[in-house]
Amino acid sequence: MNIVAAKGLTKDYGSLRAVDNIDFEILKGECFGFLGPNGAGKTTVMLIIHCYMPPTSGDIQVFGLDVAKSPSLIKSRIGVMPQENNLDPDLTVFENLIVYARYFDISKRVSLSLAWELLDFVELREKAPVNIKSLSGGMKTRLLLARSLINNPELLILDEPTIGLDPHSRHSVWDKLNDLKSKNTTLILTTHYMDEAEKLCDRVAIMDSGKIITIDSPSRLMSMYKGNLEEVYLKLTGRWLTGEVT
Ligand SMILES: Nc1ncnc2c1ncn2[C@@H]1O[C@H](COP(=O)(O)OP(=O)(O)OP(=O)(O)O)[C@@H](O)[C@H]1O
Ligand SMILES: [Mg+2]
Numbered sequence: 622m623n624i625v626a627a628k629g630l631t632k633d634y635g636s637l638r639a640v641d642n643i644d645f646e647i648l649k650g651e652c653f654g655f656l657g658p659n660g661a662g663k664t665t666v667m668l669i670i671h672c673y674m675p676p677t678s679g680d681i682q683v684f685g686l687d688v689a690k691s692p693s694l695i696k697s698r699i700g701v702m703p704q705e706n707n708l709d710p711d712l713t714v715f716e717n718l719i720v721y722a723r724y725f726d727i728s729k730r731v732s733l734s735l736a737w738e739l740l741d742f743v744e745l746r747e748k749a750p751v752n753i754k755s756l757s758g759g760m761k762t763r764l765l766l767a768r769s770l771i772n773n774p775e776l777l778i779l780d781e782p783t784i785g786l787d788p789h790s791r792h793s794v795w796d797k798l799n800d801l802k803s804k805n806t807t808l809i810l811t812t813h814y815m816d817e818a819e820k821l822c823d824r825v826a827i828m829d830s831g832k833i834i835t836i837d838s839p840s841r842l843m844s845m846y847k848g849n850l851e852e853v854y855l856k857l858t859g860r861w862l863t864g865e866v867t
Pocket of ligand 2: 663664665704780811
């Protein structure tokens, strides 16, 4: 079953075409990655999927529902870990979770126990009473992951989920994402890290300049192009993902 189906999806910001006529389908329970350099259009696609903004043209359905017609219903079933930290800096770690739960009409009683459960999940229980300002960058990232799970989402969107994390924290986030996957949560992530894509993703869409160059499993791409994902990217686009021109 398709969780997301997009056809001819296009997004213009004024005269700039950020997403250029792309088609993709994301299946229930899979981890689907969008890979591409800065400005490829990855975040723009994520924002459209979670109904933050409409596409300029094209069709997109999430859970079989049209994003233009049923945004509230779609949003209630999605968790989002944004690329930019948008935690409330005036609140504590615990309060950030409780306040966020209100957007989903979760009762105070339920949100209190959920918040502790999620803080345990991301190993931040002891930070519950501290202000956001006194968290390290990696801790903020883990709290964003916890917050994205407050509504028990069927679909989790992760925009660069491990950027800025140390190797230990990256592995611990990967373990948690694998836990969620084993519970049949569908995951969509963007990343620049090829090892992350290889470890987590069942399929990846390779993006460049708003277009999808190809969609396939990392293992098939690596065997077809005889190299690791970095080399696959180079062969497909003529440049390294880091932006170096050959
Ligand atoms: N709100 C906006 N207004 C105007 N242009 C925008 C806006 N958001 C993004 N863009 C432009 O759209 C293009 C795609 O941006 P997007 O953020 O989707 O890329 P990305 O693949 O997520 O990049 P990164 O890896 O840096 O996060 C870029 O050229 C960017 O400058
Ligand atoms: Mg982005």
